[in-house]
Amino acid sequence: MNTQMNPAFSEMTKNYPLYVPQAVMVAKRCELTELELNIIEGKLPEDLQGHVFIVAPAGSVDSRGLPYPDGTPIFNGDGMIYRIDFNTQQPAKITTRIAKTPCYYADEATKRRSEYHKYGFQNHGLTRFSMALGVRNQLNTAFVKFKTSEDTNDRLLVTYDAGRPYEIDTETLEVVTPVGANAEWRPEVSLSMPFGPVLSTAHPFFDAETQEMFTVNYGRSMGNFMQAIPFIYEAEKLPHAIKKLLELIFNFLNTLNVIKFLLNWIAKIIWEAFKLISSIFENVFKFKMQNFVYLMRWNGSGHIERWKLVLQDRSPVVIHQSLHQIAVTRNYVILMDTAFGVGIAEIFTNPLPNRKQTEKFLRDILSRPLSPDSYVYIVRRERLIGGQQPAYSKQEVEVVAKQVVIPLEAFHFAADYDDSNGKITLHIGHICAADSGEWLRIFDSGADSAKTPVPSRLYGMLSGEADISRLGRYVIDVESGQVVESNVISDDKLTWGMALNTYCDTLPSGKTAEKIKNIYWNSDGFWPELLTKFILNLYKDYKYRVVSNEDLLKLLDRQEGKPACLLRLDTQEMKIADAFVFMPEIEADNKAQGYMINSPQFVPRAGGNGDSTDGYIVCTIYLKNSSEIWVFDAKNLVGGPICKLGHPELKFGFTLHTAWLPKIAKRTASYNISVEEDYKDVVAQQPAEIQELFEKEIYPHFKSKNPSV
Numbered sequence: 001m002n003t004q005m006n007p008a009f010s011e012m013t014k015n016y017p018l019y020v021p022q023a024v025m026v027a028k029r030c031e032l033t034e035l036e037l038n039i040i041e042g043k044l045p046e047d048l049q050g051h052v053f054i055v056a057p058a059g060s061v062d063s064r065g066l067p068y069p070d071g072t073p074i075f076n077g078d079g080m081i082y083r084i085d086f087n088t089q090q091p092a093k094i095t096t097r098i099a100k101t102p103c104y105y106a107d108e109a110t111k112r113r114s115e116y117h118k119y120g121f122q123n124h125g126l127t128r129f130s131m132a133l134g135v136r137n138q139l140n141t142a143f144v145k146f147k148t149s150e151d152t153n154d155r156l157l158v159t160y161d162a163g164r165p166y167e168i169d170t171e172t173l174e175v176v177t178p179v180g181a182n183a184e185w186r187p188e189v190s191l192s193m194p195f196g197p198v199l200s201t202a203h204p205f206f207d208a209e210t211q212e213m214f215t216v217n218y219g220r221s222m223g224n225f226m227q228a229i230p231f232i233y234e235a236e237k238l239p240h241a242i243k244k245l246l247e248l249i250f251n252f253l254n255t256l257n258v259i260k261f262l263l264n265w266i267a268k269i270i271w272e273a274f275k276l277i278s279s280i281f282e283n284v285f286k287f288k289m290q291n292f293v294y295l296m297r298w299n300g301s302g303h304i305e306r307w308k309l310v311l312q313d314r315s316p317v318v319i320h321q322s323l324h325q326i327a328v329t330r331n332y333v334i335l336m337d338t339a340f341g342v343g344i345a346e347i348f349t350n351p352l353p354n355r356k357q358t359e360k361f362l363r364d365i366l367s368r369p370l371s372p373d374s375y376v377y378i379v380r381r382e383r384l385i386g387g388q389q390p391a392y393s394k395q396e397v398e399v400v401a402k403q404v405v406i407p408l409e410a411f412h413f414a415a416d417y418d419d420s421n422g423k424i425t426l427h428i429g430h431i432c433a434a435d436s437g438e439w440l441r442i443f444d445s446g447a448d449s450a451k452t453p454v455p456s457r458l459y460g461m462l463s464g465e466a467d468i469s470r471l472g473r474y475v476i477d478v479e480s481g482q483v484v485e486s487n488v489i490s491d492d493k494l495t496w497g498m499a500l501n502t503y504c505d506t507l508p509s510g511k512t513a514e515k516i517k518n519i520y521w522n523s524d525g526f527w528p529e530l531l532t533k534f535i536l537n538l539y540k541d542y543k544y545r546v547v548s549n550e551d552l553l554k555l556l557d558r559q560e561g562k563p564a565c566l567l568r569l570d571t572q573e574m575k576i577a578d579a580f581v582f583m584p585e586i587e588a589d590n591k592a593q594g595y596m597i598n599s600p601q602f603v604p605r606a607g608g609n610g611d612s613t614d615g616y617i618v619c620t621i622y623l624k625n626s627s628e629i630w631v632f633d634a635k636n637l638v639g640g641p642i643c644k645l646g647h648p649e650l651k652f653g654f655t656l657h658t659a660w661l662p663k664i665a666k667r668t669a670s671y672n673i674s675v676e677e678d679y680k681d682v683v684a685q686q687p688a689e690i691q692e693l694f695e696k697e698i699y700p701h702f703k704s705k706n707p708s709v
Contacts, residue, residue, distance in 0.1 A: 018561030018584055018592045020529050022457060024622040025074060027058045027066040027653025034093045035647060037084070040628060042643035045616065046088045047606040048631065050662045051170070052618050054082040054599050055158060056655040057140040058098065060121075060128060061108045066653045071459035072123045073439035074654050078104060079140030079158060081173050082652060083664070084618070084629065086603075092629075092645055097173035099139035099158055101166060102675055102698050103195045106133055109697035116693055126437060127162065132690065134195030137163025139175070142657035146206035146213055148300040153665040155300070161202045161324060161340070165215065167671075170664040177672045179215070180304045182679070184390045186294065188219035194682050194690070202657070203325040205333075208512050209417075211299065214333050216323050217306065218293040293317040295333060295379055295399065297387065301671050305387030307399040309335075309377065317377055317401055321370060327415035329424050331382065332478065335401070337375040339409035341368075341437045360443045364534070370435050372543040374410045377401040378424070378478055402481050406474055408488070408544055411436055412501060418514040422479055427519055427571055428472045429498040430488070432546075433539035434465035440532060447536035448528065448556040455529060462654070464530030466539040468546050469498035471521070471569055487574040490546065494579055496562045497524030500657065502602040502617065508610040518577070518612040519569045520634070522597045522619065525582075526562035528555065564597045566619065566637055580637040582621075596622040601658035602634060616642075620655045627652050675702040 057077030059065045066074050079099040086092055098104070110120040110130070119132040128136040137160055144157040144165065157165040157179065164178040164185055187196035204215035293316065294306040309317040317335075324338040379401045388397045408430040416425040440461050446452040447466075468490050475485035489495075503519045506512060531552075540549055555561070567579035584592035600619040608614040617632040627650055630641040676699050683694050 017559035017590075018525075018527060018529075018563070018594050020458060020461070020527050021594060021596055021622040021624050023625060023627045023651070024596050024654055025067045025457065025461060026627075026651050027056065027074075027077075027080070028649070028651040029058050029063075029065045029078075029080070029098065030096075030649070031098065032094060032096045032649060034085075034095055035649060037092045037094055037629065037645040037647050037650070039091075040644040040646050042631075042641060044086070044092060044631070044643050044645075045633075047608070048086045048603060048616050049088070049606040050086060050603060050660055051664050052084045052086070052601050052603065053143055053156065053170075053659040053661070054084070054601075054620065054652070054655050055079050055099075055140055055143065055657060056082070056599075056652055057138065058653065060123065061104075062111050065651070067457075067460050068123070070123075071440075071442045073126055073462075074460045075140070075439070075462070076123050076126055076128055076138070077140060078138055079160070080652070081158060081168065082655070083170075083173060085664075088606075094647075094650065095173060099166065099168070099175050100701070101137055101139060101163075101175055101178075102679065102702070103134070103136050105698045105701055106130075106195070106693065107136060109693055113697070115689065116697075119690065119693070130193075130195075132193065132686075134191070134193035135162065135197045136195070137166075137198075139163065139166055140656065141202040143659035144204050144206055144213065145659050145661060146300060147208075148211045150301060150669075152668050154661050154663070155667070155669060156659060156661065157204065159200075159202045159204065161200065161322060163198055163200065165200070165204060167667075167669075169667040170661060171666045176667060178678075179213075179298060180296075181391065181673050181677075182682070184304045184306075185217050186219065186292065186390075192682065192685055194679055194686065194694070196682075199323075201323045201326050205326055205328040207328050208506065208510065209330070213298045213300065214326060214328055215296045215298070216293060216326060216335060217296055218319050218323055219290060220319060221291045291316050291318045293319060293323075293335070293377075295335070295384070297384060300669070303389045303391045305384075305389055306397075307379075307384060307387050308396045309379065309401045310398050311403060312400055314398070317403075320375075325412055327413060327426070329415050329417055329419040331380065331419050332424055333379045333381060333384075334415055334424065334426070335377040335379070336410060336413060337371070337377075339370045339374075339411050339431065339434070339436065341370050341435055359441070363441075367534075367538060369433075369538050369542070370409055372407075372409055372432075374406040374408065374428070376404040376406060376426075376476075378404060378476070378481075380478075402478060404476055404481050404483065406472075406483060406486075408432060408470060408472065412499075414501070414503065414516055414519065416515045417512045419478075422477060423484070424476050424478060425515075426472075426474045426476065427516055427569075428474065429501060429521060430470040430472055431465060431498050432469055432544060433467035433542040434463070434497075434535070435538075436462065438463040438535060440530065444532045444534060446528070446556065447531045447533045447552070448559075449553060450557075451533055454532060458529060461530060463532055463535050464527055465497050466531060466536050466552065467542055467544075468492065469495045469523070470546075471495060471498065471574075473571055473574055489574055489576070491576060493562065493581070494565050494567055494576055495523055496526040497564075499524050500598065500600060502600045502658065504602050504604060504610070504612040504615065508604075508608070513612070516571055516612075519571060520600050520602060520617055520637075521567055521569060522600050523565045523567065524596065525564035525594070526555070527594070528559045528561055531556065561592075561594065564595055566597055566600060566617065566632065568613070568634075568637060578635075578637045580632065580640060585624075593624050597630075598622075599655040599658050601660055603660050618658075620652060675699060 058080035472488040570577040582595035628646040
């Protein structure tokens, strides 16, 4: 990219302390209906059409929004669905609704009704659960749009990494039905709680050509977040004297000036103890925790089919981190073990409440850096014949997956639909030396030489990265399992914290684009306030480091950041062809008040030619004290936003993924899972009070939805 095309680049050489905008931390839970958005600057283009959907965590039923006072990560929260309606005859309007699943109503009832308080849900790091009722499915991460030949209108799913996807009504934004009954999903641990722990992907994939949706269901035998739950729960109920004794022991160990190998030895002892406990639970109490990965297929109306994935030696495919995203080509399904770790350290956050040094000690010895490599699993679609339908049969059908290792970790990726000659092309955003499952905690200190405490206003915010991100394109020969072509780029000004992406995936004819020619990425930038000493130490020996630890410390000591940006990657030339840098505002005290960007969505131009740049990019923007929605011309990012929208009532916090639909309508699909039928067997095993909770507080909200499956 010719940097002369953007005059802002000359300003980037000036060193100003860069500060995170407070608006990214603030979310309201109030639901809005067709609120007219104010035009703050510019003009809405007349050919901007349709409806943009955005989802974001919005706190829990007892938090009144975000941030949490106790530093709980802002990604732990009920999903708030935002729909922005663009109509050339009217102002842009926004409607918002909380995604209200059965577990949402259980959570709400245990806070509102005193007789149910003892069954209440609590936040534990990235998850929210009740030892009596189970794990919350918060539906706060992403969407999947789809339409089969039987459907009159487009349909939309809202998703979460730790739960079944749910279909919503695009007109009312009401949660309608899960995809698949409980019996069609395998929980990570078989427990008697109504809301079992189910791991899936936040990004199922719908193939418009074959009208099939693919998703996954997996479990891990060790290192998964459920292992810590019994210990956490019991530790919270320990007598005060025992809590105090444990605190003294942990604090003593934490203050010892021991050498590195001793700390590693202590960590190994603790890990071995966890393994032993797990073995006892599995063999004595039949508390099974096993490695498994199921590839699942659904046609939008019937039962789910699934296949158990194995390697060529028939051993199970093992996921060590997460399956945040999958992709589909004409002949293959691609899974990736992504750089989003949810383990003991991520939920073992308050075994002894108000004992922050204890929490810090446990995190330091239990945490591990994520894998610097991406493990990819490729499945031939032609082998997906006669899959198991869990609703009918428990006999498992195995399918072999080919494993491929790609250097550099990843969180999001996409694949060309075209896979001619047995070769698939992957487009990957590599966010390096970072963990999307880590956040700023109350006891954290900055990574600068002075070890400055992290600002209290940012407790719960996603931790920053400890190296520059990269963008890659890889061609894989499936038969050999080899990467036959790779092209990886980075830019010191533009590719820090590569986050979310969007692209034109559908032609005007409705067919799937064969190749992804242009991808729009938002870069979070580099924010000194967000990089902690803990993360810097965790990744100090990062395998693929580009920016040295010494150079990072220089940036940190000057509080010098890298502004966020919106860029377009030309995937054929593998170059950044266009970009807009969100230059900070310099305040009177010479501090740079930065902008943040999230949730880019490509919107095709009404009456356009279907070119991959013929449209607009709609995204969320955070300023110091306000949240806005900006619109860019997809062909001219460098020209800046052509329209800025906002409203004093609009506080959406850290938004995540998006979707676009040309029109919305009342849902007419007949597929529906009866909530009462879905839960009746497990609820019948519960105490009378929990049965009453379901009868009075959950089932009535879903009585009007007629089941079809």
